[in-house]
Amino acid sequence: MNMPAAQPADGERHAAVLVRDVDMDFGNGPLAVQSASFSLEAGRFLTILGPSGSGKTTLLRMIAGFQKPSRGQILIGGKASDAVAPHKRTIGMVFQKLALFPHMTVNENVAFPLKMRRFNPKDIPERVARYLDLVRLGGYGTRRIHELSGGQQQRVAIARALVFEPDLLLLDEPLAALDRKLREEMQLEFRRIQKELGVTTINVTHDQREALVVSDEIIVMDQGRIQQHADPVAMYRKPASPFVANFIGVSSFLKGEVTETGLSVNGFSCAGTLPRNMSLGSVAQGAIRAEQIRISATAADLASCDTTLQGTVTDTIFEGERLLYFVAVPGLATALQIYHHDPLGHAPHDRGAAVTIGWNARDLLIFPPQNM
Amino acid sequence: MISQSQRITIWTLVWIALLTLSLPTIVVLGASFTSGNIIAFPPDGLSLKWYAKLAMARDLQQAFLRSLVVSLICTAVALPVGTLAGLALSRFRLRYEGAIQVYLLLPFTVPLIGSGIGLMLVFGEWRVLGSLWPVGVACAVINLPFIVWSVSSSAVLLDPDLELAAQSCGAGRVQTFLHVTLPAVMPGVITGSLLMFILAMNEFLVSLLLTDARTVTLPVQIYNSIRSIITPDLAAVSVVFILIALLAIWLLDKLVGLEVFLKSK
Numbered sequence: 215m216n217m218p219a220a221q222p223a224d225g226e227r228h229a230a231v232l233v234r235d236v237d238m239d240f241g242n243g244p245l246a247v248q249s250a251s252f253s254l255e256a257g258r259f260l261t262i263l264g265p266s267g268s269g270k271t272t273l274l275r276m277i278a279g280f281q282k283p284s285r286g287q288i289l290i291g292g293k294a295s296d297a298v299a300p301h302k303r304t305i306g307m308v309f310q311k312l313a314l315f316p317h318m319t320v321n322e323n324v325a326f327p328l329k330m331r332r333f334n335p336k337d338i339p340e341r342v343a344r345y346l347d348l349v350r351l352g353g354y355g356t357r358r359i360h361e362l363s364g365g366q367q368q369r370v371a372i373a374r375a376l377v378f379e380p381d382l383l384l385l386d387e388p389l390a391a392l393d394r395k396l397r398e399e400m401q402l403e404f405r406r407i408q409k410e411l412g413v414t415t416i417n418v419t420h421d422q423r424e425a426l427v428v429s430d431e432i433i434v435m436d437q438g439r440i441q442q443h444a445d446p447v448a449m450y451r452k453p454a455s456p457f458v459a460n461f462i463g464v465s466s467f468l469k470g471e472v473t474e475t476g477l478s479v480n481g482f483s484c485a486g487t488l489p490r491n492m493s494l495g496s497v498a499q500g501a502i503r504a505e506q507i508r509i510s511a512t513a514a515d516l517a518s519c520d521t522t523l524q525g526t527v528t529d530t531i532f533e534g535e536r537l538l539y540f541v542a543v544p545g546l547a548t549a550l551q552i553y554h555h556d557p558l559g560h561a562p563h564d565r566g567a568a569v570t571i572g573w574n575a576r577d578l579l580i581f582p583p584q585n586m
Numbered sequence: 587m588i589s590q591s592q593r594i595t596i597w598t599l600v601w602i603a604l605l606t607l608s609l610p611t612i613v614v615l616g617a618s619f620t621s622g623n624i625i626a627f628p629p630d631g632l633s634l635k636w637y638a639k640l641a642m643a644r645d646l647q648q649a650f651l652r653s654l655v656v657s658l659i660c661t662a663v664a665l666p667v668g669t670l671a672g673l674a675l676s677r678f679r680l681r682y683e684g685a686i687q688v689y690l691l692l693p694f695t696v697p698l699i700g701s702g703i704g705l706m707l708v709f710g711e712w713r714v715l716g717s718l719w720p721v722g723v724a725c726a727v728i729n730l731p732f733i734v735w736s737v738s739s740s741a742v743l744l745d746p747d748l749e750l751a752a753q754s755c756g757a758g759r760v761q762t763f764l765h766v767t768l769p770a771v772m773p774g775v776i777t778g779s780l781l782m783f784i785l786a787m788n789e790f791l792v793s794l795l796l797t798d799a800r801t802v803t804l805p806v807q808i809y810n811s812i813r814s815i816i817t818p819d820l821a822a823v824s825v826v827f828i829l830i831a832l833l834a835i836w837l838l839d840k841l842v843g844l845e846v847f848l849k850s851k
Contacts, residue, residue, distance in 0.1 A: 301753040313751035317769040330756035
């Protein structure tokens with residue numbers, strides 16, 4: 215794996231979280247987490263993104279101290295995490311199913327960490343009220359948990375995790391169960407609250423959109439390994455591997471032989487951006503984003519593209535703000551996926567229509583073979 | 587939509603069921619108010635004389651008090667054991683979990699006469715027969731599955747991360763148990779305890795084997811009376827029993843809510 219270093223080595227000394235060569239072996243097959251290393255500066259919002267079974271939750275639970283790494287080291291605020299019992303750490307956590315205390319009111323839930331951490335009892339009500347205001351639940355303090363909506367319960371869980379001013383906030387996919395509208399609303403809430411308090415945050419999710427929206431940095435994991443660690447823009451524009459290109463955004467993949475200008479796929483010359491040290495004639499895979507391919511009924515419209523191909527529309531999907539076309543090009547193994555934004559609202563290309571598609575060399579990213 | 591004939595069928599079945607379930611209670615209730623000298627339904631005139639007799643009957647009263655003591659001992663023993671066992675079985679991944687579950691169910695599968703004789707032999711060997719506490723302990727042993735089930739069914743509904751959440755709030759193990767786990771399964775604990783109390787109150791066969799003339803409990807005392815003559819005071823005793831059961835259900839509704847109780851089974 216080529217893993218771009220997130221920051222210079224001397225930055226590690228000031229890292230809020232430092233994960234070094236961490237393995238997790240549950241003893242039933244491949245390692246759940248393998249050689250994970252990263253560091254996170256204070257005040258940053260990191261999202262660990264990956265499909266289910268990628269090891270992201272295991273990594274988070276090791277950082278939380280609920281599981282001990284089989285190998286490697288986790289430092290939080292410069293101190294080894296396993297030197298401190300879980301309940302002595304200043305880590306706030308929002309759990310997958312929230313794990314609110316069902317027998318307590320909203321106030322009691324939020325006050326619980328303060329009582330356990332022996333805050334001055336006189337200050338507790340004021341502080342609870344302040345954090346309920348922060349999550350916009352002012353006035354809900356005397357409600358029971360089951361009387362709240364899903365979104366309100368989320369807010370209680372956030373307040374409970376933050377009320378004792380932890381050094382680190384961990385979010386274990388708490389938004390996964392919400393419907394889309396509420397999820398997007400809560401994503402913005404997480405971002406707002408995190409920016410307001412400046413608390414170092416690690417979020418775990420399988421939702422690539424959430425990762426892009428909320429994070430300062432993203433780590434993509436697959437099969438227990440960190441695939442890439444970058445900021446959202448770099449992660450989207452310069453995916454380190456076909457896996458990342460496929461997991462974030464919608465991409466089409468082309469496999470062919472490396473040429474001077476890109477790839478030769480079944481005799482079609484496809485202009486692309488080559489990494490350094492690619493030997494001519496070797497087999498490589500390229501990925502192109504659905505929004506970087508242009509589509510038109512007339513070839514003349516795409517004269518400025520570095521590569522143009524003739525194809526047939528095999529499917530047209532209306533997504534509201536855009537159309538998704540599947541275009542089959544004779545000789546290419548899979549149909550290419552193409553997003554088409556049409557603010558003027560032209561009639562879409564019908565299924566079976568002959569179209570020209572095209573792209574520019576900088577948009578077809580070609581990956582070194584070890585990442586295939 | 588339900589048609590007219592379906593409606594008639596359903597209500598007929600409902601009323602038959604309700605009547606069958608409540609008929610014995612109604613009959614006993616009626617019979618207890620008789621002014622005659624034999625147990626009969628419909629009652630032969632109305633009076634409270636059998637309740638008055640009950641108020642005078644020292645043997646019945648003492649048997650009732652003994653039954654209360656037995657029930658309290660049974661509940662006191664079963665409460666910690668059943669709660670911890672129920673929590674352990676549902677909140678932790680245990681080695682031999684299946685075997686433990688079967689072991690805890692054994693009292694259900696062994697006929698009461700079997701466990702009764704077994705307990706009698708054990709307690710006899712220990713030379714403790716003749717006191718009340720072995721009866722309470724015995725009731726706790728044979729009815730333990732009820733409270734274990736009641737607590738587990740409450741506990742499995744909890745979020746699997748509940749204890750971790752308490753830890754991340756700064757609670758140690760003991761605090762987590764006292765402030766979070768135990769209160770969260772309290773509905774199951776209360777339900778189970780009331781069940782244990784009522785079951786011990788009603789327990790007949792095992793009490794019969796473990797009691798003697800000095801320690802008879804109420805069900806045994808009633809049985810002894812039936813063997814000589816059936817008088818309406820027994821109907822009155824039955825009504826007292828029913829009242830205790832109603833009191834337990836009322837308590838359950840106040841403390842837990844009947845809705846929760848019915849769902850948990």
